[in-house]
Amino acid sequence: MGRDHGFHPVRITRIIQETADTRTYVLDAPYSYRAGQFLTIKACGALRSYSMSSSPATDTELMTTVKRVPGGLVSNWMHDHLRPGDVVETTLPAGVFCLRETDAPLVAFCGGSGITPILSLAKTALATTDRRVRMLTANRDAGSVIFESALDELARHYPDRFGNQHHLDTRNGFVTDRQVRDFAGGDRDADFYICGPTPFMDLTERALLEHGVDPGRILIERFGSQTEAPAADQPVAGQGESEGTVAIVLSGKRHTVPQHSGETLLESARRAGLAPPFSCESGNCATCIAQVTEGEAKMRVNNALDDDEIADGWVLTCQGEPVTPHVTVVYED
Structure with a gap:
């Protein structure tokens, strides 16, 4: 028997305004999950997947964080209409962007809301292992930094094992290949986690490979947008x-x-x-x-x-x- 992949009603207990366009939804969901996993939410006749920002090791509540996407059907509806006490339909947690059993350092590259699953990974790794954790978090400007206070708290609590380097595009331009290689430094045997906009992830992956990192040590979380389905009777080129x-x-x-x-x-x-x-x-x-x-x-x-x-x-x-x-x-x- 496979895992239950159906949808279940879940009540929102609190909503936290992280930035002007990002909210964390605290859910009354007795789900077990692994750091780095996601939920799929059914709303507006569509399905969208959002990562948990909470840690199963340190947080008693399950949280998922959603950034408003310009023109985005579900994210805009959630921001505009959902209130504490409302019920949403979600799957059980899923995904393989998770921690591996290793003592190797964890080095993460986050672009914008891509920090969501990586915060969960970082909190869990720090609380349950002796691994060192380093993060490069890239954001448009100071007002768009998500989880800044949570990152500061990790730095205070784990001064010898945790470090975060903020990068602001308005101040420093976009992240470059050289910055990725410099941040990776000599930790070529680390586990490298990447999440963010597609151009950011592609650049980071390319730079790490050029730096000599084994492809098996690069873990990437990609959430694509829904594409238009072809009509049932529409032929597809090259198929017979x-x-x-x-x-x-x-x-x-x-x-x-x-x-x-x-x-x-x-x-x-x-x-x-x-x-x-x-x-x-x-x-x-x-x-x-x-x-x-x-x-x-x-x-x-x-x-x-x-x-x-x-x-x-x-x-x-x-x-x-x-x-x-x-x-x-x-x-x-």
């Missing part, structure tokens, strides 16, 4: 019908379509005229998860499911491609 079938079980009903080469399970479901759940379509949020009960599918990208879930047949349908002639995939009700 191949031998085999894909059976999709959604809301208890089974639908079968011919396999198309290069097509994901999610794309097959859409071609069958179905509307299964999905959000990022990048292999990051686990919203599109389903279980393969017959045959086998291989994921192009997986930043959300752990090894036990994969062994149980769970797959990110936006990334899963059939590798056997016949595949059956079942979405949870």
